[in-house]
Amino acid sequence: MNTIYADNAATTKISKTALAAMLPCFEENYGNPSSLHTVGQNAAEALFNARRTVAECLGCDPKEIIFTGGGSEADNQALLTGAELGARKGKKHIISDAIEHHAVLHSLKRLEKLGYEVTLLPVNGEGFVDPEDVRKAIRPDTALVTIMMANNEIGTIEPIKEIAEICHEKGVLFHTDAVQAVGHIPVNVKEIGCDMLSLAGHKFHGPKGVGALYARKGLLVSTLIEGGAQERGKRAGTENIPGIVGMAAALKEATDNLEANMAKITKLRDRLIEGLSVIPHSILNGPRDKRLPGNVNMCFEGIEGESLLLLLDQKGICASSGSACTSGSLDPSHVLLAIGRIHDVAHGSLRLSLCESNTEEEIETIIKAVPEVVDYLRRISPVWQDLQEGKRTYVIQ
Numbered sequence: 001m002n003t004i005y006a007d008n009a010a011t012t013k014i015s016k017t018a019l020a021a022m023l024p025c026f027e028e029n030y031g032n033p034s035s036l037h038t039v040g041q042n043a044a045e046a047l048f049n050a051r052r053t054v055a056e057c058l059g060c061d062p063k064e065i066i067f068t069g070g071g072s073e074a075d076n077q078a079l080l081t082g083a084e085l086g087a088r089k090g091k092k093h094i095i096s097d098a099i100e101h102h103a104v105l106h107s108l109k110r111l112e113k114l115g116y117e118v119t120l121l122p123v124n125g126e127g128f129v130d131p132e133d134v135r136k137a138i139r140p141d142t143a144l145v146t147i148m149m150a151n152n153e154i155g156t157i158e159p160i161k162e163i164a165e166i167c168h169e170k171g172v173l174f175h176t177d178a179v180q181a182v183g184h185i186p187v188n189v190k191e192i193g194c195d196m197l198s199l200a201g202h203k204f205h206g207p208k209g210v211g212a213l214y215a216r217k218g219l220l221v222s223t224l225i226e227g228g229a230q231e232r233g234k235r236a237g238t239e240n241i242p243g244i245v246g247m248a249a250a251l252k253e254a255t256d257n258l259e260a261n262m263a264k265i266t267k268l269r270d271r272l273i274e275g276l277s278v279i280p281h282s283i284l285n286g287p288r289d290k291r292l293p294g295n296v297n298m299c300f301e302g303i304e305g306e307s308l309l310l311l312l313d314q315k316g317i318c319a320s321s322g323s324a325c326t327s328g329s330l331d332p333s334h335v336l337l338a339i340g341r342i343h344d345v346a347h348g349s350l351r352l353s354l355c356e357s358n359t360e361e362e363i364e365t366i367i368k369a370v371p372e373v374v375d376y377l378r379r380i381s382p383v384w385q386d387l388q389e390g391k392r393t394y395v396i397q
Ligand SMILES: *Cc1c(COP(=O)(O)O)cnc(C)c1O
Pocket: 009, 010, 069, 070, 071, 072, 073, 075, 101, 103, 148, 150, 151, 152, 177, 178, 179, 180, 200, 201, 202, 203, 209, 210, 211
């Protein structure tokens, strides 16, 4: 049985280009970039080139890139930076929204314990933050606004350019978690006008455990990991050269092929949405437009997302019920609740996230398999029985 991998929002397969770029970093260029000898200096050169590549792809200066241990770390560092810079001026209010990744939401919880006040803006039924809500929420003591560029569960692409403009008008720092966006849709930090932006290598066919924080020149970034002077003192620890080099190669490849990949993946996505929408009592989560090219997320009434996943896995289809972090816990997704799905419906969710190596044939296989599994699960579901007998009313028409 061939495996169909449709969980690219959780992580991606490393690209051949990225892997090929990494191998010499293990076998020849294994030095420590801080060492003065040739082997070390070769590693330092690889680091320099990788930083230049990442900066070129994002449209910024290499000095504005700090390599981190992944997307979560970049988010943590960005929020700490915004919080500490604000505190120096007596500003301890932070604005975010209800559908952020837990790397942001849990960082905000920590800051609340440290005496910061957090406003979490609501989103509409498609997951959009209203920029006017941001404007209204900004106070004289607002230190930071952090709104994600694209949502990892439902694919909503937020109006961050408008939000960044409002923040700058008001003199407030703006960070965006662009982990799902970078390598998938155009991301140019100067065009967006953000002060900070987070990304992670493994979401665009790079290696895991490596990411980057873009921080606008002149911004005093807080140090999360104390120690040596690596990353201009902003992130101590011997650099993950293979990871950084692999991430840079993957980002360059994704950037070079962005238009073609977007067109291809969007077509697959739309066919998948069309094919699954015929399932009775199903609903698409997130918008039709302004949606990540590879994201499909739907709820099917009367079933459990986890059972659906396991049965699809038996058919060789790898999907997700939401974010990888929520799976394994019984709480329904905070994102689905925020867009107005009730608990029961939110439990019956399925996320399929595609990449450029998925094929039309795979999409047709999924379109055939999902209704079969949904139908099977409904036949054995007491909830579905009640719905059918009119003892309960359908929430999804
Ligand atoms: C995956 C993800 C993260 C976390 O990145 P890691 O590299 O896994 O730490 C943060 N934000 C979003 C939106 C993500 O999709």
